[in-house]
Amino acid sequence: MEAATKPDQDRASGRAEAVAPFKTQLLKWVGSKQKIAHEIVRHFPPRFDAYHEPFLGAAGVMATLTPREGYGSDTFAPLIEIWQALQSDPDKLKGWYETRWRDFTSGNRDAAYQRIKSAYNAGPNGADFLFLTRSCYGGVVRFRKSDGHMSTPVGAHPPIPPKAFARRVDLWRMRLAGCRFDQMDFADAMARARPGDLVYCDPPYSHSQSILYGAQGFSLDRLFDSIAACKARGVFVALSIDGTKKSGLHDCEVPLPAGLFAREIMVTLGRSMLRRFQMGGQSCESEVVRDRLLLTY
Structure with a gap:
């Protein structure tokens, strides 16, 4: 567990150089960029x-x-x-x-999980x-399209005990002390x-996340319009979007507006947990995923 020390002041004032990996998760979340976040941050503007992160x-x-x-x-x-x-x-x-x-x-852990999931589906909270x-x-x-209910089964591994989770809460609260959180549409955000601000976008993957949270109503064209508006008024924008899967054998083509992005960088995410779920836990050596990191600067 990482010590709950005060974050580096240079980083906190908007400098992205030499940001160290941060491995302690608060939420478990397929598609999270946390394990490669330090690599993404290295490509942010120096100052x-x-x-802003509108797909939090x-x-x-x-x-x-x-x-x-x-x-x-x-x-x-x-x-x-x-x-x-x-907060x-x-x-x-x-x-x-x-x-x-x-x-x-x-x-009975399975029965308890079903009770919690049923309570959530009856009134999301x-x-x-x-x-x-x-x-x-x-x-x-994962949510069902028919009724919006969460449908993911219980995991094989036990969740961490409350004391360990409490330590993570304290650590995360300190790291996010300067942040504010709002429920709002990405375009408004x-x-x-x-x-001079920076916006990092990590929207749902258009090639693989139609059943995951928030993906059903997402419009990539609306996002491109918002990115163009940001760029026009001097806001830096970085976008993570579909790159390749099946260890580079499949290129996830996403049409991009001409001239919107200045640079493209490929970032390796590792093996796809979503494909492992869809394949019933089978080996996924051939399911390595890479993202495109698109930059307007």
Whole structure:
């Protein structure tokens, strides 16, 4: 476990050089960029003002960067409820987790997981969703298109105990102390960025995430319009988008507007947990995924 020390002041004021890896997760989340966040951050501008992340998810890039002024947002209310609780009442966040962990570990874990998942599906909320992200299979937060219900089965590994989770809450709260969290559409979130700010976008993959959280209503064309508007007023934008899968054998073609991006960098993510889930846990040596990191600067 990493020590809860104060983040580096140069990083916190908007410098992206020499950011160290940060491996301690708060939420388990398929598609999280946390394990490669330090590589992504190295391609951010050497200096920028406020940091914005409009597809927040598990916040791995934001927590690695530790911005002094940061704005995280998402349209998914239960997720933002978690991040807002982290800032305003971390003890409540710890209590949410411990209550469900004790139910989960006191008897039949499968039955307890189903109770928590059923309670969430009956009324989506941050408290149930928090525990589900840490106890579902591989962090694959999957929803049915028919009714919007979370459908992921229980994971094979036990979720971490409450004391370990509480330490993570304290560490993450410190790293995100300069950040604010809002439930809002990505276009509105990007519109509030000022000249000299940086926006990092990690939207749902168009080639593989149609059943994952938030993907059903996402429009890539709307995102490109927002990026163009940001660029026109002097906001830096970095975008992670589909690159290659099947260890480079399949190129995920995504049409890009001419002249919108100045640079493209390929970043290796590792093996696809979503494909492992879809393949029933089989070996995924041929399922290595790479992202395109597109930069407007």
